[in-house]
Amino acid sequence: xxxxxxxxxxxxxxxxxxxxxxxxxxxxxxxxxxxxxxxxxxxxxxxxxxxxxxxxxxxxxxxxxxxxxxxxxxxxxxxxxxxxxxxxxxxxxxxxxxxxxxxxxxxxxxxxxxxxxxxxxxxxxxxxxxxxxxxxxxxxxxxxxxxxxxxxxxxxxxxxxxxxxxxxxxxxxxxxxxxxxxxxxxxxxxxxxxxxxxxxxxxxxxxxxxxxxxxxxxxxxxxxxxxxxxxxxxxxxxxxxxxxxxxxxxxxxxxxxxxxxxxxxxxxxxxxxxxxxxxxxxxxxxxxxxxxxxxxxxxxxxxxxxxxxxxxxxxxxxxxxxxxxxxxxxxxxxxxxxxxxxxxxxxxxxxxxxxxxxxxxxxxxxxxxxxxxxxxxxxxxxxxxxxxxxxxxxxxxxxxxxxxxxxxxxxxx
Numbered sequence: 001x002x003x004x005x006x007x008x009x010x011x012x013x014x015x016x017x018x019x020x021x022x023x024x025x026x027x028x029x030x031x032x033x034x035x036x037x038x039x040x041x042x043x044x045x046x047x048x049x050x051x052x053x054x055x056x057x058x059x060x061x062x063x064x065x066x067x068x069x070x071x072x073x074x075x076x077x078x079x080x081x082x083x084x085x086x087x088x089x090x091x092x093x094x095x096x097x098x099x100x101x102x103x104x105x106x107x108x109x110x111x112x113x114x115x116x117x118x119x120x121x122x123x124x125x126x127x128x129x130x131x132x133x134x135x136x137x138x139x140x141x142x143x144x145x146x147x148x149x150x151x152x153x154x155x156x157x158x159x160x161x162x163x164x165x166x167x168x169x170x171x172x173x174x175x176x177x178x179x180x181x182x183x184x185x186x187x188x189x190x191x192x193x194x195x196x197x198x199x200x201x202x203x204x205x206x207x208x209x210x211x212x213x214x215x216x217x218x219x220x221x222x223x224x225x226x227x228x229x230x231x232x233x234x235x236x237x238x239x240x241x242x243x244x245x246x247x248x249x250x251x252x253x254x255x256x257x258x259x260x261x262x263x264x265x266x267x268x269x270x271x272x273x274x275x276x277x278x279x280x281x282x283x284x285x286x287x288x289x290x291x292x293x294x295x296x297x298x299x300x301x302x303x304x305x306x307x308x309x310x311x312x313x314x315x316x317x318x319x320x321x322x323x324x325x326x327x328x329x330x331x332x333x334x335x336x337x338x339x340x341x342x343x344x345x346x347x348x349x350x351x352x353x354x355x356x357x358x359x360x361x362x363x364x365x366x367x368x369x370x371x372x373x374x375x376x377x378x379x380x381x382x383x384x385x386x387x388x389x390x391x392x393x394x395x396x397x398x399x400x401x402x403x404x405x406x407x408x409x410x411x412x413x
Contacts, residue, residue, distance in 0.1 A: 001371050003027045003090075006051075006059055008080060009071035010034035010043055012094060015354040016069070017046070019363045022349060026367045033059040056080055060087035067117070067370055070094060073169040078103035081118065085110045090117040092366045095187045097383035100391050101407065104384035108409050111380040117369045119376035120383035122191040124272055126358035128347070129293045129331055130192040131340035133276060133283055137196045141297060141338070143280030145197055150189030151260040151273030157221040165226055170263075172241060182393035183210050183245040187386045188272070189259045190249075191378070196276055200381050203253040205406040210393035212242035217264040247393055249406070259389070283331070294328040302327040384409050 005027050007016070011034075020029050031051040032043045040052040053059040060068060060083055067090035070080045078098035081091045097120050098104045111118045124130060136142060160171030167173040172180070197203055215238040223233045231237065244262040251257070260273075268288060276283040281297035295301065307325035308314070342361055343350075350360035369376040385406070392404050 001026075003367055003370050004030045004064055004066045005069060006031035006033065006062070006065045006067070006089075007069045007071060008033040008056055008059060009069075009073075009094070010036065010039035012071035014043070016071075016359060016363060019353050019360050022353070022360065023363060023367060026371075027363070030064055031059055031062060057083060060084045060089055065089060067092065067366075069121070071121075075099060075169065078107060082106055082110055085114050085116055085118065088114070088116070090370045092119050092121050092362070093383065094121050096120075096185065096387040096390060097187075097380075098387050101388060104388050104391075104407075104409060107380055107384055117366075117376060118380045118383070119366050119369055120187070120378045120380075120386075121362045121366070122187050122378050122383075122386070123355045123358035123362050124188045125191045125195055125378060126342075126361035127192070127272060127356055128340075128343050129285060130195075130272070130274070131342060131361075132331060132335065132338055133274075134192070134195050135340040136334075136338050137198075137276075137278075139338075141281065141300075142276060142278030142283070143298075145255060145276065145278045147256050147258075147275075147277040148193040148197065149258045149260075149273070149275040150193050151262075151270060152185055152188040153260065153262045153265070153267065153270040153273065155266055155269065156263040157218065157266075160218070160221065161225060161232075165230060165232075167232070180390075180394065181212055181240050181242050181397050182390055183247045183259060183261045184390050184393075185261050185263065186247065186259055186389040186393075189261065189274075190257070190386045190389060191382075192272075192274060193257055193276070194382065194386060197251065197255055197257075199251070200385060200410065203251045203255065204408055205249055205257075205385060206252045207250045207403050208247060208389060208392055208396065208406055209401050209403040210245055210247040210389075210396040211401055212246075212397055213244045215239070215241040215243050215264070217243045217266060221264070245393065247389060247396075249389070284328075292330040292332060295331050295334065296326050296328050297334075300334075301329050381409050 010032055020027060033053040033056055034040050035054055044050055044052055068084040070077055070093045072080060074096060077093050081093045084091050098107060156170055159168055162168055199205055218238045218241055226233050243264040247259040249257040272285055274285040283295050285293045303324040303326040305326040309323045350357035353360035365377050368374045396404055
């Protein structure tokens, strides 16, 4: 079975060109949709038989199209996914899935009604280290999981303004979440953690709160690049935005998750900051490019914890002889035993794809899901649960940090 795929959003979608070529026996690119004449022309140059559309509604009416990859600006994801589903098309949606709770519920209801495949393209779940940790948590290597942290820290201020000094969608035009006064981009951080903790597979996100900083870095950037007197250089131009947001989540099973999203503070890019704590070990991601992710596993890594043996007359196991404190080791030291099968079997093929190879696995799994071989690994319930942190975080901020319940979207609205 060959899936006939259309891409909506030519800029982000272009990152998948090589992936589609690698998977050409399973998927055929038949159409592209983008409002830009230049973007459509660039795609047409490399694909002689490609249909091009400037209007999304025209694209989904094409009977040749089986599935649509929605890779447009964030504020369009939910409405375009709903339009495509109602037109009988399977949907792969870029993150985040939706920006309002109403759209979250609408996505669930529409997927349930149509029976079509919906998957969110959260590529951070497919990064090599994230999948390896998932493989380890599936085998209870870390013991009973209690705490996790995730951070997406990426200075995107140079994407805030167009050449004519108008705001881009990343700069807050059209109500984009990146600049909003809340946690506007939670799924990169939360996605891997949710899979490690089995969210929607035994545990669920129950309660959350978010606190935000003032928007000082955005203000300084605006004043450095905009002409004197531009309205976005005014003192109150960015009062409805934030530089950094911190979200706390409690799960139904008593675990705690801490998320940080910062797309404005000046510092090197931290693509995927994560930590995980269990009763038998811990994981921390590399803090900067080139640093290995680290683990300590009780009984497998060097040393013991606790190791405060200098303090006498304390209750300890009678057979405790090791006095060396616990020491971190590279996650890759354990790859022979715990590498995820995807990376063992397809890692070399995937490695040249975007986001460290994870884009390959996103498309690979979506194709398999459409073909009925697997359930979508990031289905509509995961997509809206993770994405709902954004609109709830906005309300948290409006209510001065008041904790709020996270809906269980698996229950009828």
